[in-house]
Amino acid sequence: MDPPLLILTRQTSGRSSNHIALGDTTKEVPLKSSKLPSDGMMEESISQMTIMLSNILEHHGHANQRLASLEEDLVTQEGRRRS
Missing domain, CATH: 1.20.5 (Single alpha-helices involved in coiled-coils or other helix-helix interfaces)
Structure with a gap:
């Protein structure tokens, strides 16, 4: 079973976002269970x-x-x- 994924997106316009900016594209970063x-x-x-x-x-x-x-x-x- 794959670990849960944390989706990080970049907001390109508007005010601040609740998303985390990571480069210019959306990346999927697996969460390590030890971090939970x-x-x-x-x-x-x-x-x-x-x-x-x-x-x-x-x-x-x-x-x-x-x-x-x-x-x-x-x-x-x-x-x-x-x-």
Whole structure:
């Protein structure tokens, strides 16, 4: 079975590209399996990203609670001014 191929292309016009420029033509470069991360490394990376996402969502929740509290305070202050 052949190793997976990494396609490298060159953009000839327009703005920057996500492709990697390699000469003037498209070349196919086989990826070496030794360059790929191990399953253990992938699991660790996914675990770290999950923890980071959890922390972000927790912070977002606290920020939303604080915003709701500030909005309630503002409505209360407006009510006092009108009466």
